[in-house]
Amino acid sequence: MDASAHQPIISVRDLAVGFGERLIIDGLDLDVQPGEVLGVVGGSGTGKSVLTRCILGLVPKRRGTIEAFGQNLDGLSRAEHKAVERRWGVLFQHGALFSSLTVKQNIQVPLREYLKLSEPLMDEIARLKIAMVGLRPDAGDKYPSELSGGMIKRAALARALALDPEIVFLDEPTSGLDPIGAEEFDTLIRTLRDTLGLTVYMVTHDLDSLARICDRIAALAEGRVIATGTMADMLRHPHPWLRKYFGGERARAAGVKA
Template sequence: MNQPDQTISDRNGKGEVLLSVRDVCVAFGKNTVLEHLDLDVYRGEILGFVGGSGTGKSVLMRSILRLIPRQKGEIRILGEDYDAVDEAKKIELDMRLGVLFQHGALFSALTVRENIQVPMREYLDLPKPLMDELAELKVAMVGLAPDAVDKYPSELSGGMIKRAALARALALDPDLVFLDEPTSGLDPIGAAEFDELIARLRDTLGLTVYMVTHDLDSLFSVCDRIAVLGDKRVMVEGTIDDMLSFDDPWVQSYFRGKRARMIPDRKQEPVMPTDPALMQASSQKSEAT
């Protein structure tokens, strides 16, 4: 079984492995997209998953979520091999995962409230008043105004759609959240605020985040570790500093190119939210502490 070309960061002391991918292969006909791929995601971290166009970043995420089949390999979630457990355990594991797809994937005929309640209705048996209360709580949690809960997706801006979709991903209080290009289509301020939201939710809820992204700002500002996909497998994983020192032409051009040099050190100077709902949520959190 192949390991990444270089595992730079020492894994000692990183704690529980929440997601383990071993020797995974995915092919579409004769086209092999992923081959002998290994990856670990640790509890409490934000992992950024990057790679060139067409390398299979979203394919791996969808394979982990069993939305597309894999030809080979083992995927363990919370220590459990999903393929080996019974149906009841599969449901239990499914409930501990949340997903935000690239364009939100909200149901257009449902309100934000009803979209958030979809996983509740699928997995839980709760009275409607309680589901309504939970939906309103999730809306507040992602920084949307209270009246957004009864709006339809067509009435929302792009940034609001992303937040509503994130609220749905958090509906069942998951341990592990998958984000597919979460800042794609957002302006720089909106993207920075969304990054801040993800970091804050990780800290307050104890989330683990698997983020497929091409956004260098996100990688520099909120990701604890980064995994780079290349040649059908994870070629390197580590911190931003590790990426900057890794001797590979694509990695160097990506992390040291013109676009990367334009990024301020947002880890040192956090972006303050300008969205009124986020400002209120941030203020309430400060008062609580």
């Protein structure tokens, strides 16, 4: 069998990231396996967004290595890094669409940045992505201010999928959605994973999402990943934060059971 079949898409070793004198991440190891939906959890301020941004090259690290698609990201030229960036899509917290652009134009931003395509082809790709995330065709001509929270998330996901990425990074994709909207969005992510073979790295506080769609969970505390595994593994873990998080009232309400 091809050895690359088992190679993690993302591999982080002994990562340290800090601001000023404060180390937020210190000695963090994490692998993201091809085709999995990985849920990244941790208390507020534990560094989930910082970790994500560091993997994406938006925050510098102090120490450690980050590999994406088998390549060490250190020492890549700008062109080589851009080639890596083309293989991932990102949905930042709150959608982060450009408010002055329509949904179609937002989806076309990465196409313009990374590819040279004709206008009709870009329109066709935008149409496909809009359909893929379950938006109506007329959503393409709307501005973000004209969309509901759930539609904004879908539009942002369509933009994250614009370049047919192998992995998408989602930062709290269901935050701000009502339970029905959140469940529909989870179903969409799962469907995209199943149909496109997408790998999903998802920062979330949403226990329903974790239980519903994550194959594996990575828990952050004390600057590192303190545990990885299935929901069942999390429920058995002795770490006090995990016991509180997965054993609390909210977890019971989400139907999370040992």
